[in-house]
Amino acid sequence: MGWSSANRIFDPIARALQDAHVPAESRRKILGDLIDGLQDGDWDTEDESLEGFLDDPAVVLAFADHGVHLSDRRCCRASLADDPRAQLLSMRSDEVDEAEMVRALDAFVGAPYRERAHLLALLAAMTSGAVLAPAPDVDEPGWQILFLTIGDQQCSWHIAPADIDLFAFVEHVPAIDPRAQWNGHTTDEKYERIAEHTAELAQHCGPECAEMHTETGRCEIARNR
Structure with a gap:
């Protein structure tokens, strides 16, 4: 017989960690240990708690680390929203060979991903403090996360x-570098911030500034207005 009341233990702790702004990787580790302990107690309604935290990739990944997914894989779409290749790979059924699916995905998303990477490289070159760190949330070796x-x-x-x-x-x-610690922002929040910053630059600088930006983040034209 399963243990359904464990949700009343997990959910308040997860919310408390969110409210305390605990870093995402720490939340993932703490909640992962909690999930492990509750599963040892025969917790069988993990999906109900997972459903309530789909907006927090750290929680979603903590559940994924312990084999908990929603039947429709919405959890994978939530945690891998900015990584369509990994998102599609997570939906692979046991009947499909993983190597075969990887080859198909590489052929399908390879070119657009390369174009995206070129633009991100340009953005990194124009942004001070850019760092690249190993991606702890991707099992496939070699993946990195760019932080700007x-x-x-x-x-x-x-x-x-x-x-x-x-x-x-x-x-x-x-x-483990402090500059490479994800602060919990979602994909939607990320692009909202970028849109706001783009609008601010356009208002203060305008297209005539070209590449005249200084270390202060404002071009000489804007500084002299």
Whole structure:
């Protein structure tokens, strides 16, 4: 007989960690240990708690680390929203050979991903403090996460092994580096921040500034207005 009341233990702790702004990797580790302990007690309604935290990739990944997914895999779509290749791979059924699916995905998303990587490399070159760190949330070796600060806000992207060569100029740091700690932002929040910063730059600078930005983040034209 399963243990359904464990949700009343897990959910408040997960919310408390969110409210305390505990870093994402720490939340994932703490909640992962909690999930492990509750599963030892025959917790069989984990999916109900998972359903309530789909907006927090750290919680979703903590459940995934312990084999808990929603039947329709919405959890995978939530945690891998900015990584369509990994998202599709997570939906592979046991009847499909993994190597075969990897080859098909590489052929399907390889070119658009390369274009995306070129643009991110350009953005990294124009942004101070860019760092690249190993991706702890991807099992496939070689994946990295690019961390940028845009408009005083953290933004991050997964970078495929095949595209790492474009980021040779970016400082490579270990996953434990303080600058490579995901702050919990979602994909939607990331692009909202970018849109806001883009609008601010357009208002203060305008297209005539070209590439005249200084270390202060404002071009000479805007500084002299």
